[in-house]
Amino acid sequence: MNQVAIIGVGHTKFGKLEDKDLMDLLCDVSLEAIKDSNTSDKDFDAVYVASMLAETLNHITGVASALVDRIGLLPVAADHIKNGPASGGSAIKNAFYAIASGACDLVLVSGAEKMTHITTPGAVTSAVASMTHHTAERIHGASLPSFAGMMARSYMERYNVPKEWITSIAVKNHRNGLNNPYAHFQKEITLEKAMSSPIIADPLQLYDICPISDGGAALVMCNAKIAKKYCDTPILITGVGQATDTHIVYEREDMTVLKALQICSDQAYKMANKAPKDIDVAELHDAFEILEVVESEDIGFFKKGEGAKAAWEGQTEIGGEIPINPSGGLKARGHPLGATGVAQVVELVWQLRGEAGKRQVSGANTGITCNFGGFGNNIISILVERM
């Protein structure tokens, strides 16, 4: 397989972006990544666009075709990649294999979502809940917050974990977000404020759950052989993994174990010839803060049942043993669904380039992501290293 490099990145502000629609977000961020990669005069071999709810929330289909026309890349091959909130990860995976196989040398990956214009209460949660199993889950009123609530209660009772340990992760991520100029929330919160916020899906409270955000992120990727022509610090994607799990959450032996993450991160580590101890920084998918806990375990950083304690003890802070979500994570950076998987890798590129400013993890050379689709039934993990 050819080696694959990232030579440029783009990232919009995440948040309520009233003057930007979905296509604006995709175009802005794609052009930013193209400029960052010094490929403005180049023809691309493929474009992959990630957006989970382009049709449902924006009534736009054919987003990839529309994007490449608008940004002057015709007649490039273009695909719209959908994998729920892991659409970004899937788009990167497809781009990776297009280059690794030799089929393509220069590829653009863009992910975006426009969500905050929807004002009907529950409409976005309902659209996201379309990933649940219709007869076994949805008709009974299940949603992703309800599964996260069940997961949190199961975890807390089994491992004797106080709720504060889980909510402290939201506090950490807000503190990190303060130093991320692109984050939806750039404001600290106290543990007291978070612990007294309204219950959404018991025991999960408002501050344990990520916001609904607009935003976009993009990567320009190429065959590593040509990377240095465009970029002084190419970042290599050396490991990629993807795995699925049962659609119905109750069919899993243990819902606090993300088997798909264990499998896909193993694949990524194996491909990169690395182990969890080699990772300097991680961007995990904390749509609900309990997910950061279980993902930190199933990606190999902590034993099952010890992730919450590790977070409480500060091991996942920027200066800790294994910094998790220096960007602020989904909680503070925000969660425009199709953009998130790409934004996670953009953050790692900045970290590995040494360009992360006040949230820089010192000496970061290797990073890993977890991009979570469905409620854990389709997960992608991407491992990056300095060239």
Added chain:
Amino acid sequence: MSGTGKICKECGYLVHHSLDRCPNCKNDTFHKLDLRGNCKLLKYTIVKSHALGEVEFENGVRANGQVFPKENLKIGMKLKPVYGKISNNFDGNQVYAYSYKHVCP
């Protein structure tokens, strides 16, 4: 109660009735399972309009359903299936399904 589960004729794996092939051995023939009696609460959460629970019957079959009343829930408690109209789901359509009621001691 018509089952939400079925058993693989080849390896005995228990799955939801909507699966076409056994995830364990890929076989595509199954025994139907009828559910009888009460169940126990394995997991739950409480949202604004209802409590959602995951229950397990004695033969191992599991199901999701709304639990009522939504107070005093405890993992392991006994519940009994009650068939009827439920409508506090996202689509607001009335569906017929099983909910789960506390069994009084």
